[in-house]
Amino acid sequence: MTPAVAGPPVFDVDDPRLARAAWSRLAEPGDEVAVALVDQLGPGPALAWLYEAVRDPAQARRALVGLAEAGGAGAVADGEGAAPDPLAVDGVVGALPADRAPAGADRDVRSRAVARLLRAVARWAPRLDGLDPRRELRVLERLGGELLVPGDAGWPVGLDDLGPVRPLALWVRGNRDLAALAERSVAVVGARACTDYGRHVTGEIAAGLAARGFTVVSGGAYGIDAAAHRAAVVSGGPTVAFLAGGVDRFYPAGNTELLREVVASGGAVVSEVPPGSVPSRVRFLLRNRLIAAVAGATVVVEAAWRSGSLSTAVRAAELSRPVGAVPGPVTSMASAGCHRLLRDGAAVCVTDADEVAELAGVLSRDAAPSAPGDARGAPRRAAYDGLDDVETRAWDALPVRSGVPTEAVARSAGLAVADAVGALGRLEIRGLAERTPGGWRRARTP
Amino acid sequence: MTPAVAGPPVFDVDDPRLARAAWSRLAEPGDEVAVALVDQLGPGPALAWLYEAVRDPAQARRALVGLAEAGGAGAVADGEGAAPDPLAVDGVVGALPADRAPAGADRDVRSRAVARLLRAVARWAPRLDGLDPRRELRVLERLGGELLVPGDAGWPVGLDDLGPVRPLALWVRGNRDLAALAERSVAVVGARACTDYGRHVTGEIAAGLAARGFTVVSGGAYGIDAAAHRAAVVSGGPTVAFLAGGVDRFYPAGNTELLREVVASGGAVVSEVPPGSVPSRVRFLLRNRLIAAVAGATVVVEAAWRSGSLSTAVRAAELSRPVGAVPGPVTSMASAGCHRLLRDGAAVCVTDADEVAELAGVLSRDAAPSAPGDARGAPRRAAYDGLDDVETRAWDALPVRSGVPTEAVARSAGLAVADAVGALGRLEIRGLAERTPGGWRRARTP
Incomplete structure (x- = not known):
């Protein structure tokens, strides 16, 4: 089972838009190696390098392994690699994250990055055959895209x-x-x-x-x-x-x-x-x-x-x-x-x-409204809303029907008589309490 | 409106359980002053002090104001206060949180604590009249409580x-x-x-x-x-x-x-x-x-x-x-x-x-089960569960009906041909892929 050997490109690989369109067909979404290669070389040169690497895989492998072993860009500048620019491919090798390599193992990291690049070439190669992004761009254009x-x-x-x-x-x-x-x-x-x-x-x-x-x-x-x-x-x-x-x-x-x-x-x-x-x-x-x-x-x-x-x-x-x-x-x-x-x-x-x-x-x-007022429908407003603690206690202690003396309100509410007097007065002003001959009671709701 | 003057206690205030029962009637839930007083003096002495303070409010006020002005326990030890033990009440004054006083204003803090204690006496007083916790304890006892x-x-x-x-x-x-x-x-x-x-x-x-x-x-x-x-x-x-x-x-x-x-x-x-x-x-x-x-x-x-x-x-x-x-x-x-x-x-x-x-x-x-397995009903297990990324891509690319060559699977899946060969072999072993005269396809579910 030999991969189909692709012919030379049928379109202008130097056109960066065409080259990117081609790459989006060659590489599956999320292909980190393709992103690194396109990033380092530019979409066109990366594509040209790929065509070359597929045309002569043995030479591409030799050149890349040389890069890995040399461990630096300078040392391989004279090597006749399959890449249009060995320096740039060296950059890719350096840029490639090498499958969780331990830090420090530099030579090793580069070897693994090269291996990764070779594997990527192998998975892109089957799609080079008949590749022509102009076709897909025409389809998109016809759809107004x-x-x-x-x-x-x-x-x-x-x-x-x-x-x-x-x-x-x-x-x-x-x-x-x-x-x-x-x-x-x-x-x-x-x-x-x-x-x-x-x-x-x-x-x-x-x-x-x-x-x-x-x-x-x-x-x-x-x-x-x-x-x-x-x-x-x-x-x-x-x-x-x-x-x-x-x-x-x-x-x-x-x-x-x-x-x-x-x-x-x-x-x-x-x-x-x-x-x-x-x-x-x-x-x-x-x-x-x-x-x-x-x-x-x-x-x-x-x-x-x-x-x-x-x-x-x-x-x-x-x-x-x-x-x-x-x-x-x-x-x-x-x-x-x-x-x-x-x-x-x-x-x-x-x-x-x-x-x-x-x-x-x-x-x-x-910012979302912090109170539920408008958005959630106004909450039911109770008679005792807005009362302070003493007023609330006094109001709670007030009988609904027959009135009771202030002292009884105070005792029932757990308030000092003086405080009850004050609170009852304020409740009366707010229309919540009323005096009867027998004493204080809650005001009838109007 | 004069608060009803309570007579002497009709029960043994020195019994700490009786005294606590009485306090739970005198003070409303969450009454910080009652808690501080009971804490500092003990429930019985606190109650005795309260009876005394209500019997002679003017003297209680004088003693407490003296405490506040003296600013220390030693200075008031000779004062003839309404409290059974002025030193202890001084402790209460010191222990009372004084309505958010600024730090440092020591004399001021004590004045406000005293005012708070006097207000508390005024709100407990109405409930001293006829107080007898033995009655409530009998009710509870009859109910088996x-x-x-x-x-x-x-x-x-x-x-x-x-x-x-x-x-x-x-x-x-x-x-x-x-x-x-x-x-x-x-x-x-x-x-x-x-x-x-x-x-x-x-x-x-x-x-x-x-x-x-x-x-x-x-x-x-x-x-x-x-x-x-x-x-x-x-x-x-x-x-x-x-x-x-x-x-x-x-x-x-x-x-x-x-x-x-x-x-x-x-x-x-x-x-x-x-x-x-x-x-x-x-x-x-x-x-x-x-x-x-x-x-x-x-x-x-x-x-x-x-x-x-x-x-x-x-x-x-x-x-x-x-x-x-x-x-x-x-x-x-x-x-x-x-x-x-x-x-x-x-x-x-x-x-x-x-x-x-x-x-x-x-x-x-x-610990709650982290996977929903048992508790939530076993989730549907798909054929492709447990496959690695390469196998998943290969399986995704497999046709359901007529078989296709390995190269076609590789291209469609975005895999190198060698990887596709390996993945298809593993899928075959798992019963997920099968070979036909025309090439690979998904295995029929048994």
Whole structure:
């Protein structure tokens, strides 16, 4: 079983956009070696080096092993490696995290980094055959989409916080200014198998966020994701869906109409894999890191004990993004994951859009009302609200019907008579106590 | 309006139990001055001093003011005060917290402490008239109850953590060994106006706690409290109800039968106010501190935004007792208080008896299962559980129907061909992949 040997590239590898598009096809999401290589050499030279390394694997191996053994860039500058620039590849070897190497074992670390690079070449090679990113770009163009790469004005810089696993490019349909969309945004994610409760709460929160000018970010899936996108669209707020597969085919099929509306209403549907890519399970999980990194905060509405949404929440927390979880009935398995996050202290308890906005926003602008007054319906105001301790005790001790002497009120309330006299006077002024021939009693409510 | 002048005591004030019983009638719950006086002089001498001070208020005032102005005990030792022992009363003045006095203003602090003591005498005086604790003790005795005072074997020492607001005595019906009952105990409290959900969850938690040997402590009220006591009784575990009024008349009347069962089944009904005392609102709130202090941990199951149960939780947290809150639907006002506790970080999210036991118990003995395996029903086990990353990618890339060559699997999975070969072999051994004339595919599930 020999890997298909790729011919020379059929497109201009020196075009950095084309090269990034190609890399996003060659490397699976989260491929640290591809990110390091593109980072050190630039997307075009990295691609040219890869073609060369695949054309002559034995020479590539020799050159890299030489790099590892030499232990320094200077010593290999004269070696005729497969790389266009051995110095630069040496930089990659130096930059590559080498599978948890013990510190100090320098030579060893470099050997392992080289081995890692060779393994990466072996897994990229099968995809070089027939590689032509212009084809996928044409598909995207026909759909009105655009490729975003780091440095573009619309590139959401939050993604760069992903460091070694940041995406190489984004395939975008709809509003290409992801930077603007992300600036004030919240990820609302959760279980596909959600309950009516979860759907309802998601709708309330997403609509409230849209009304407050937040972009709702989610994963375009059934259940909570769909409810979040839908509520944002209906509320006229932009919303962004990150898909695990290519943006040419909306997945799941049942959300096709919804995702069209996402695109049509000022939002975007985005993927880091090119058109034609299928959404695999691994890609679903890795897609979650993009949601966590792009959004200013992440809220999980419903999630089972083991749920992909939890990975989004954990990722967001690792990136120092605020994370919220919506509680639900403890009898509902669909909330078990949220309660787990709360229990572990990984998430803050959030119950409405106010609290989510406070989590995500600038405090002065988005602070949730601390008293439940308006938002939760005015609490019942009791007659004794606003009384001090002595007045409360006196009022408590007052009979409802026939009046009693001040001394009796004092004794019953545990007050000095003088204090009872004062408190009863103040209660009378507030219309809460009244004098009768027999003494004090509570005033009849008007 | 002159306060009724009390005659001499009709009972033996030197009997410390009788004196404490009297004090628990004279002073309202949480009366810091009474606690300080009883603490410094002893219950009997404190009571004798009070009778004397009420008999001759002018002289008591003069003596106390002298104490304040002298600024030291030695200087007033020759004064003929109303107190049986001016030195001791001086100690009270020194021990009394003087309404947030600035440090250093020593003379001033003493003046304010004296003023506070005089005010306290004025509020205790109305209750001296006809005071006879033997009457209340006889009532308790007829009901099979017993007075507990600090130092008794059954006294629950957790109450002493309340410091200046600790109770002076406890009136107990049922199991008088509150110390043993409290040793392994959890307070389960919540709203009177609870929902079916809250009642159900309370029942599950309280029954689970009883099964694990915990005493369930609560307030004997309708709603969550009643559900907690009932589940404990039904499960055969002891349960303790702290009432706001006297234990002679069970309150609320609708819980009379339940509270009888609490007494009959090895538990206890307890109050710090003597038989005949009515449950006032202030007493309800102050009763909560006893629940918080006695129990090893406090759990709030349902509580509205403003709820007395929250005061129990806050008190427990102040006393460094673990506090848990049970989440519920955010659409339910009955859970708003619980969510508030979670949001404020005042409580840990708890969802079942395991987690509450872990909160309250010794970790090794009561740790909640970290995986949801048994307790929550075994989670669905997928075919791909236990696969490593490479195997997962390979399995994801396998077609279900017609087989494909290894190279196709490698390309689709983003794997090197050599890695794909290895992974497919391992998947075959596990019965997850099979070879067909056309190549690899997923094995048919047997």
